[in-house]
Amino acid sequence: MTPKRKKRLMLIGLMVAAVAVAVGLLLNAFQKNLLFFFSPTQVIAGEAPIGHTFRIGGLVMPGSLQREEDGLTVRFDLTDNAEQVPVRYTGILPDLFREGQGIVSMGKLDESGVFTASEVLAKHDENYMPPEVAEALEKSGQMPHGLKTGEN
Amino acid sequence: MIPELGHFALILALCAAIVQAIFPLVGAQRGIASWINVTRPAAQLQFLMLAISYACLTHAFIVHDFSVLYVANTSNSQLPLLYRISGVWGAHEGSLLLWALILALWTAAVCWFSRGVPKAMVARVIGVMGLISIGFLLFILLTSNPFERLFPVPPDGRDLNPLLQDPGLAIHPPMLYLGYVGFSVAFAFAIAALLSGKLDSAWARWMRPWTNIAWMFLTIGIALGSWWAYYELGWGGWWFWDPVENASFMPWIVGTALIHSLAATEKRGAFKSWTVLLAVLAFSLSLLGTFLVRSGVLTSVHAFATDPARGVFILGFLVVVIGGSLVLYALRGPKIISTGGYGWVSREAGLLFNNVLLVVVCATILLGTLYPLALDALGMGKISVGPPYFNSVFVPLTVPLALMVGVGALARWKKDNLIGILRRLGWAAGLSLLGAFTLPYAMGEFDWSAALGIGLGLWVALGTAQGFIERLRHRKNKLAALGQLPGAFWGMSVAHLGIAMFAVGVALTSVYSVEKDLRMAPNEQYEIDEYRFTFEGVKQVMGPNYRASRGFVRVDNLDGAPVTELHSEKRIYLVQSNAMTEAGIDAGFTRDLYVALGEPLGGGSWSLRLYHKPFVRWIWYGSALMALGGLIAASDRRYRQFARRAARERGDHAAVTA
Numbered sequence: 001m002t003p004k005r006k007k008r009l010m011l012i013g014l015m016v017a018a019v020a021v022a023v024g025l026l027l028n029a030f031q032k033n034l035l036f037f038f039s040p041t042q043v044i045a046g047e048a049p050i051g052h053t054f055r056i057g058g059l060v061m062p063g064s065l066q067r068e069e070d071g072l073t074v075r076f077d078l079t080d081n082a083e084q085v086p087v088r089y090t091g092i093l094p095d096l097f098r099e100g101q102g103i104v105s106m107g108k109l110d111e112s113g114v115f116t117a118s119e120v121l122a123k124h125d126e127n128y129m130p131p132e133v134a135e136a137l138e139k140s141g142q143m144p145h146g147l148k149t150g151e152n
Numbered sequence: 153m154i155p156e157l158g159h160f161a162l163i164l165a166l167c168a169a170i171v172q173a174i175f176p177l178v179g180a181q182r183g184i185a186s187w188i189n190v191t192r193p194a195a196q197l198q199f200l201m202l203a204i205s206y207a208c209l210t211h212a213f214i215v216h217d218f219s220v221l222y223v224a225n226t227s228n229s230q231l232p233l234l235y236r237i238s239g240v241w242g243a244h245e246g247s248l249l250l251w252a253l254i255l256a257l258w259t260a261a262v263c264w265f266s267r268g269v270p271k272a273m274v275a276r277v278i279g280v281m282g283l284i285s286i287g288f289l290l291f292i293l294l295t296s297n298p299f300e301r302l303f304p305v306p307p308d309g310r311d312l313n314p315l316l317q318d319p320g321l322a323i324h325p326p327m328l329y330l331g332y333v334g335f336s337v338a339f340a341f342a343i344a345a346l347l348s349g350k351l352d353s354a355w356a357r358w359m360r361p362w363t364n365i366a367w368m369f370l371t372i373g374i375a376l377g378s379w380w381a382y383y384e385l386g387w388g389g390w391w392f393w394d395p396v397e398n399a400s401f402m403p404w405i406v407g408t409a410l411i412h413s414l415a416a417t418e419k420r421g422a423f424k425s426w427t428v429l430l431a432v433l434a435f436s437l438s439l440l441g442t443f444l445v446r447s448g449v450l451t452s453v454h455a456f457a458t459d460p461a462r463g464v465f466i467l468g469f470l471v472v473v474i475g476g477s478l479v480l481y482a483l484r485g486p487k488i489i490s491t492g493g494y495g496w497v498s499r500e501a502g503l504l505f506n507n508v509l510l511v512v513v514c515a516t517i518l519l520g521t522l523y524p525l526a527l528d529a530l531g532m533g534k535i536s537v538g539p540p541y542f543n544s545v546f547v548p549l550t551v552p553l554a555l556m557v558g559v560g561a562l563a564r565w566k567k568d569n570l571i572g573i574l575r576r577l578g579w580a581a582g583l584s585l586l587g588a589f590t591l592p593y594a595m596g597e598f599d600w601s602a603a604l605g606i607g608l609g610l611w612v613a614l615g616t617a618q619g620f621i622e623r624l625r626h627r628k629n630k631l632a633a634l635g636q637l638p639g640a641f642w643g644m645s646v647a648h649l650g651i652a653m654f655a656v657g658v659a660l661t662s663v664y665s666v667e668k669d670l671r672m673a674p675n676e677q678y679e680i681d682e683y684r685f686t687f688e689g690v691k692q693v694m695g696p697n698y699r700a701s702r703g704f705v706r707v708d709n710l711d712g713a714p715v716t717e718l719h720s721e722k723r724i725y726l727v728q729s730n731a732m733t734e735a736g737i738d739a740g741f742t743r744d745l746y747v748a749l750g751e752p753l754g755g756g757s758w759s760l761r762l763y764h765k766p767f768v769r770w771i772w773y774g775s776a777l778m779a780l781g782g783l784i785a786a787s788d789r790r791y792r793q794f795a796r797r798a799a800r801e802r803g804d805h806a807a808v809t810a
Contacts, residue, residue, distance in 0.1 A: 010501075033537055035536045036534070055536065074668070096730070
């Protein structure tokens with residue numbers, strides 16, 4: 001084999017090895033970490049898995065926010081104006097969290113239908129609504145009139 | 153009147169860019185000297201026009217000209233001067249103007265600092281940059297004109313997003329753009345080389361300092377963004393694998409690969425076509441980053457715009473630039489011949505290993521970033537890829553990379569002997585292992601991740617030290633010899649030390665951080681590690697354009713010795729009535745103490761977030777060292793020596809022919 005061929009072979013070998021390792025890691029990590037998004041309507045219809053992490057988005061139901069004794073655990077209902085899902089979260093809520101605001105939350109659904117959130121995200125803009133939430137509202141035919149999606 | 157002047161200057165800049173693209177490129181291809189001579193004046197004119205245009209927009213911000221739509225949307229009469237100046241790039245239109253200005257600045261810099269480069273090469277480089285500039289200026293003028301007027305004139309503006317009202321974030325975009333756009337120089341050199349077929353070690357030498365400087369700015373920009381997220385978002389995290397962060401990280405990774413492969417191309421004539429491809433990729437990823445952030449396809453605070461016309465334009469531009477350069481590469485690439493064979497164990501092989509791993513890392517991040525977008529676009533459901541994916545792929549790929557840093561930098565070009573290298577590094581391996589298994593105990597309990605981080609950090613640092621030892625071994629006056637070591641070596645060593653510091657910081661802060669969300673009544677205490685936090689209550693204060701509840705937290709050692717007094721604010725910005733948390737941080741070399749105010753819970757109690765974060769600052773110290781390394785490497789004496797010699801030779805030649 002000429003030195004040039006040898007070098008090329010080495011390059012290809014390295015590439016194949018690196019790609020193989022990466023693909024292995026990738027598929028493994030991908031499987032475990034794909035987060036699906038569901039709207040409250042889908043959750044109530046039983047489309048969301050129980051005990052697996054997923055994301056849910058909607059509006060915080062006005063008048064539903066309650067604090068538990070410890071002051072850090074909150075309960076509220078998330079709605080797409082068609083169905084509602086009760087959410088429980090322990091920790092400090094983001095700055096822009098308030099009733100009527102569109103939020104996206106990550107967590108797990110338990111047997112009793114309560115969504116235990118590990119993360120709550122509210123966007124940093126008054127009018128801004130996360131696109132997933134806007135779409136969920138549109139699907140349920142309950143998009144509030146005059147609410148802008150996206151642009152601030 | 154002045155905004156119209158700015159608009160007019162912008163149009164003139166486009167005209168200059170067209171001249172700057174056509175005449176030099178055609179002139180260089182056909183060998184028409186008078187056309188080539190247009191290069192520098194056109195590029196400088198374009199820079200001047202964009203500077204005027206940019207100054208006009210800044211003027212509109214400073215004097216509160218709310219008749220300009222963009223100013224009315226992003227400023228307010230209560231906004232402090234600093235944020236009126238930085239507000240220019242606080243939203244879509246202005247940040248694109250800054251992009252174009254920085255591109256013109258880089259182009260002008262190529263005009264000013266390319267004495268040693270042949271005129272035809274400079275003409276091609278600047279011509280390619282002119283083409284890019286045409287694309288961006290058309291984009292601004294057609295879809296995102298920052299000088300658009302608003303009638304009737306509103307009494308006041310809608311204010312800058314409060315998140316952006318912070319000194320760290322004020323300079324984050326310019327640094328990031330200097331990096332992004334800086335890769336356009338490397339890209340232009342690569343295209344120029346493909347066009348001319350001239351691809352030798354002199355070409356690599358011209359390109360190297362530009363690539364280093366662009367990489368330095370990108371490093372600073374990313375580090376500033378991470379630092380800002382840490383103290384401003386109130387979550388205390390420093391990296392979230394957010395698509396916008398990934399968008400800036402991918403060009404950085406490929407840029408890092410490019411810096412290393414350029415070294416082999418310059419010194420040994422190896423990896424030539426690979427280097428060209430990396431330069432094309434680095435800039436393509438910069439453009440992709442701009443597209444991802446600016447088109448609003450991502451759900452993120454950075455996506456100010458959701459105008460489909462803009463998205464389609466950028467996407468089209470992306471296709472033309474990336475597609476065009478890849479077609480050119482396919483046509484001309486096979487003619488590029490790399491010289492210089494090398495063995496399995498050599499500096500070249502080490503650099504190759506580095507490059508393959510970096511590109512694979514970049515590809516995995518690209519997949520995690522684009523896959524959800526692709527699925528969404530195909531209507532196959534909304535998913536997102538969580539941070540654990542990136543962590544579980546990134547760590548196993550970068551560990552061998554760090555292991556190779558020490559070995560690769562010590563290997564000789566062409567051929568070396570693995571046993572010999574390992575023998576030279578035996579002491580470093582021993583000390584690293586010793587440190588990895590003892591130092592975690594100093595932090596509390598032993599942890600495998602911490603051991604890995606410390607071990608890798610020590611290994612990289614000691615391997616770098618071995619480099620110095622070998623270079624100084626036979627010198628009498630060690631101190632003087634230290635000063636005579638080449639800038640390239642110093643730059644590499646400093647940047648590698650930065651990697652070491654970064655690795656230690658990441659490992660220790662992710663393992664040993666303590667984070668507590670608490671409800672605290674006034675004068676209540678809480679102990680974290682060796683610190684006692686006392687909540688002293690909240691006072692109302694007024695800022696220039698916000699009112700705030702300021703919480704006071706005293707921190708003492710467990711034996712009662714005072715450590716610091718932290719203030720965290722919950723601000724309400726008056727114009728948009730947005731709430732914002734300002735964290736209170738006591739920064740230290742080996743640890744940060746961090747307090748963020750949550751919500752009032754009645755009776756003077758508040759929810760509070762208390763953090764003790766060991767070594768978190770090493771992440772940014774490490775990044776700063778990497779950036780410094782880039783700067784030192786770019787200032788290597790020999791780049792100027794070669795430039796001077798080449799200029800002298802051409803000058804003599806001109807004198808002879810005259």
